[in-house]
Amino acid sequence: MNGDRSPARDAGPRGVLRHFRRDRLTGQLAAGLVGVLCVGALVYGVGTASAKYRLADVGAWLSAGAKGLVVHANGLAGKVDGKAAVVPQMRGHHIRIVQDGTTVLLVDTDTGVVSRIDPSQLKITGSRAAGGPGLQVLAGSGAAYTIDSVKGVVQRIDPLTLAPAGPAATLTAPLGQAGIDGKGGLWVPVPQSGQVVPFQDGRQGTPVTAGRGGDRLALTIAAGTPVVVDSTSATALVVRPDGTQRITLPAPVSKAANGVRMPPVADGQVVPMLGAGGSLYLLDTGVGRVESVALRVPHHAFEAPNVLGPRVYLPDRTAGHLLVFNTDKGAWEAPIPATRPGGTIEVVTRDHMLWVNDPDGALALALDPNGAVKRIKKYDDHVPGGNRRPIPIKARPGDGNGNRNTGGGPGHGGNDPVPPAGRPPRPPAKQDPTAPDPPTPIASGDNGSIEVRFTPAVQPQGVYPVSRFVLLGADDRLVKGATPAQFPGNAPGGTFTVGGLACGSRTYEYKVAAEYKGKNGKTAYSPSGTVGATACRAPGPPTTLRATGVNHGATVTWAKSSGYDVTYNVTWQGGSTSTKGTSANVSGLTNGTTSHTISVTAHNGAGDSTPVSISVTLDPNQHTVVYNGHNNNSTTTVLHSGVGKNAPRDGTFPKGFTGQVTVICQQQSDSVTDTDDPSLKSDIWDKINYGGRVRWVSDLYVATPNSNAGTFSSPKVWGCS
Known part of the structure; x- marks a missing residue:
């Protein structure tokens, strides 16, 4: 008998307004206008409590503390269309206004009390003690949360009743400033673990690692997408539904003692960041490009920058101005007066408009994406709410004539004290008063080179003429190998290129100087501030990913990514490989009906792309x-x-x-x-x-x-x- 012969074993206008109501990405963080409101019965002095008003769909609530009011401004008309008085007994508390559609919440960050305003009646409909000092409250896409940053407690609440909705979650305190993304998901930075924790419908999700435990993390929501900046390691993490992208930032980002300053919400894909010494960085999350811009007044005290359209708005509290940088032109525009020097500047992006407010001032600003400015008279009496009766205010030492935000101190940008009210302070005096003003440079890197674009300053009278513009290193020496080597002194601007650089994490720093003949005919330089960039940008994701199953493995191919000096990292369960080419062999997979996921990530010295994944089933x-x-x-x-x-x-x-x-x-x-x-x-x-x-x-x-x-x-x- 041969071998096995025995048994075997197992085997239009209204359309515009509708559009604005749909798009609430810019109003989904508890970064609404930090002011000093007094929370109480808002019907004081505004007529009958039952009066109902129709407020503009495109608008914002603003504090008007000098006269004890909170007002609603119409962004399209540039006028106030509703107002309510506040109770004076609670003056001096720090209040945030959280706005999302018809949800308007007042958060007393001194006591942790949350109150809801009914916009149709201009009155508070309920209040609840939801935490302690420093309480965060966020609302967006119909959801609302309270976050006790000190205790680490995250609680979803009903935005109408303010009551808890579901169980609370406890994270490792202290927590960072949280945000709500375009799909209503809450993201909470937990610096102690180096992670950001998501919540959806009140349920905690899988944490995303953004850095190491103890790193300085900051979060913004850019075009509805969470972006986490780790100032300690000078990296940014863009959290997309199909995976995360890590981007290397210029090394000076890590020098910011308290981390970079960012807006809680960015209207588009560009995230502005304010670093140490007033350095301004612009991260384009769409293409992985980082630009740095030199400030002309780096020693002023700034709030976090904001972006709307092609312009970056940097609140300068020292001067009481908005500094305006036009990214299309690569130049600073004329500053916009916003408040008294040293005053409070509250800035929020909402309904595709930028709102600027001084709670103690009489005016607020509404800016549209084209840069047009509407000045809003907050105390105009010809608005709904009836005739306002005078509110008795008992003066207290240091209070002035209304509510006041303390301003200054850590977390407000810059390290210099804010001067008292008066004339705007001048920039630091030049060593040579007759030296020309320096140009404004912008640095970005790609393909193993650095481009430094510059725009000359408009020179005042009585200064030496500029003979030429040259590129200097951070050590103030002429850069050899720059192309071109110089630009004439009457040039409207230009771009220096330094090539042959390594695509790594190193930051190359430069200055653009206006050269002139100074005293005794000697050559001198008027240098700009320092700008820096890595020599490439983070690559784009691989495209046209395909996988062909083979016995216990697969052959994977893809199209080349955008980017310079790219390596492709291929990962699967139980294995990984790297290649400079556009194909890889995957091995060690189990045959059968199991679906295997294979991911390909493009990488270079400037960061990683978002991973691209494909599934393959190895069916014999x-x-x-x-x-x-x-x-x-x-x-x-x-x-x-x-x-x-x-x-x-x-x-x-x-x-x-x-x-x-x-x-x-x-x-x-x-x-x-x-x-x-x-x-x-x-x-x-x-x-x-x-x-x-x-x-x-x-x-x-x-x-x-x-x-x-x-x-x-x-x-x-x-x-x-």
């Missing part, structure tokens, strides 16, 4: 091979319903069988020795389709390529598992 039934029977000369060969000698019998090959069978796959099991020829041994079993049924037989009796050698027939025949 799709790769059968037809072979003939053999070694069946002396008797019949037993077939089994499962793999191995002890599996139940299920028919036979007849004696002398050499006909065709379809081999589906092979698997290792019991060793079989042929009784006619003991030299023939094998522990390989074939899963076959024979006689219209699937059965198992020892590989000794099917003429696969390696049947007489007792090994797998790979690569023609796949393994079963």
